[in-house]
Every structure is written in C-alpha cells, then in structure tokens.
Amino acid sequence: MRHLIDPLDFSVEEIDSLLALAGDIAADRTRYAGLCRGKKLATLFYEPSTRTRLSFEAAMLNLGGSVLGFSSADSSSAAKGESIADTIRVISCYADICAMRHPKEGAPLRAARYAGIPVINAGDGGHQHPTQTLTDLMTIRRRKGRLGNLTIGLCGDLKFGRTVHSLIKSLARYEGIRFLLISPEELRVPDYVINEILRPKGIPFEEVTSLEESMPQLDILYMTRVQKERFFNEEDYIRLKDTYILTPAKMSLGKPDMAVLHPLPRVNEITLEVDDDPRAAYFEQAQNGVYVRMALILTLLGLAPQQKEV
C-alpha cells in the first residue's frame, strides 16, 4: 500500500504521471466525476486548517466520493488520550483513505505504520506538507510548461517555511534548476538544505537579501508568509514579519512571463494590487490544489484510469 508522507516518496516519473493526470482532470473534470463513488475519505485534522481540509474534501466530492472526519483535536478521541496508532487502526475500518494534519512532526508517518488504508500527510507541524508541494509543482508546470531549466526565487521565511524546504527538495531532482534564496539573515534556509541537498547535487544557488535585485532574474517567485505560530518569541516575529512586501513597483522589475506563487494564506507580503497582474498565480495555485489532490486520491486508491487499464 502506498502512502504520501514525504514529497520524495514519489519518484520523478511518478510525480510526472500524477501531474499529467491532474492536468487531464483540470481539462475535463466531468470525466472523473464518478470514479470514487462509494469511497470515503477521512479527514483527520488535529489542528485548524481551512484551505487544505476543504481542498481535500472538495477533491473527494468532485470524484463522487464522500467525506467524514474531524477538524480539531478537541473534537477527536485524542482529547481522551487515544494514541495515533489506535486512532488510525479504527479509522481504517470506516474509510478507504485518509488525510491527516497534525501539529506534531512525524505523526502521519506514525499513522502510516499502523494504517490499513493509504495515509496522506496534510501537514505535520513545521515539517512536511507534500500535497502543497505537488500543488506548487503543478502550478509551475502549467505556467512554464516544464519543471527544469528554471530560476526560482524563494522569498521570506526560508527557515520555518516547510513548503519552501519541500519545494527545494523536489525541484532539486530536475535539471537546470537555480535558486535565489531571498531572506533576512535570521530566516535563511537551514544549513542542512544547503549541505545535504544543494551542494551535494551541485545545484547553483545564491543567498541574498534584496528582492528588488533578484526580480529580473526570476522565472518563478515563490513568496511566503512569516508564520507567527512558528516563533517562540513574539518580538522576533514582529521585527521580521514585514521584511518583504511584493508591490506593483517590484513586479515591474520582473520578467513578463514570470509567475508569482504563494502557498496562502497571505497577510501583507503581497499587496492586493498585485492580484490583478496576470503573473499572479496564487489563486490558480489554490485551484490546482484541488486537481492535484483528486489525482492523488485516484492514484493511491488504484483508481486512476491508466492504473485500471493495467
């Protein structure tokens, strides 16, 4: 049985195949409308989430399946002290597949070890968020037509931003990738990203602090929010939260075919005026999140059309 716990659980070929399926779904959603009829998705959300949970639920409903679950630890048996191992073994009796979000890192992996159904990591603390990575990859591929030969600027909180680490890991597997890592000193990418991913693979990268100077070089600009919940010290958060704000003036420095991505929610790191720029791809990214989750559910349940032919 396959699970998706880490973005690298799927090979490059498997990701290409999944993104192709997601692209097909985007082109004609009605063809896939009934493929999960009679199947149930359990959404086990131990911490609040709006987009990710609704995106999973929308994906399953679009496929004709149904959804059950909970949206906070307080309304689950965790409040009574039940272990993840026990919870997932029970949920395996009720549902065909599950998406789990948990504040503790590694919780979905723990669940996968005891599950009788595929487990999808829908975010585990500051650790991994693989379906966001798939969403990002799909958006880049649809905008640029490729996942290689790109200069990617990652801007903002590169230290705590789990989407950033996952995206670097995933894009590092493609040819011709170059990264500009744009952050204040306090929020630069962890050393392991540089020493274990970028340097060993010989991937060109620069750590810089100026967004303006980076803009002309970028094919993709990936903006991130400085996340209050990742800081132990509120003073640090207040000092760093407004370091980078993307405005129309900064957008004017970028290439005409650049694409701006953001995992959302944004606070003020992208001004509302930028939304009207055709290079703003973040709401399209949210739509792609539904398609890619539909493709993932079909794939993990063995219901993708090409899988059924085999």
Added chain:
Amino acid sequence: MLNIDSLQNGIVIDHIKAGASMAIYDLLKLGKLDCCVAIIKNARSAKYGKKDIIKIDGELEIDLDMLGFLDPNITVGIIRDGKLVEKRKLVLPKELRNVIKCKNPRCITSAEEGIDHIFLLGENQRYRCAYCEQEYDARTGKRS
C-alpha cells in the same frame, strides 16, 4: 602493567576511548552478567596513548550497533580456546533504535509514550530522527 588472565572463551572490547569503559559497561548491561568481567582502564596504546579494555569471560551477544554509535574506533575480538578467532571492526549503524532520544519538542515521539526513538544515518555521518528529521551529530554527540 597489571596482569589479567587470558580468556579461554569470551569477548574483548578493545580500543575504547580512555575513561569511557564504565559507560559502555552500563550501556551493555554487563553488570547483570554472571560471568567474569574485567575492566582495564588507561592501558597503554601505541595508537591512542591510553585506552580502556573490557574482557568478558563468556559467550555474549554484543549490541555492535550501540558500540559503533558510541565509538566506531572500538574493536571487538572473539576468543575461542584461547585464540582470537574473529576481530570485528565497527561502523556507524544505519539505524539506531532506542539508543538516543529525539529531543525535538515538536516531534511526535515527545507527545506520545511507547514510540520507539528511531534515528537513521544520513549523509555526512549524521543521524536524523525517522519521524521529524531532527539531526543528531554522531561526532559531537550534540543535536544541531
């Protein structure tokens, strides 16, 4: 040098960093054995200047992974009929299970009891928690 009778059948844990033998004695739970165990501290070593040695007079399954993690320079000699029949060089094990604990407060192992603490050896000879990927530096013994 102090004389310790040669072993007929047993194990010699040699090239222990001077002063570390008692920690290894405890970790391998050698105090629970009924057989004769000798600890030699600060023995002369051509290679290290000083070293510790532990001699165990009896058959025993040694946790080589644990020893390899503690100090990959340690050697383990198997003695049969008074002769050295096997000398095992240690390496850093690929997986450590319940040898070190993940100290990341955000890790699931810190929230639920009864979960094995599993660390996997990665590049640069560093261990990462299998759950949260928090790094443990095997050379310094510190989390980074």
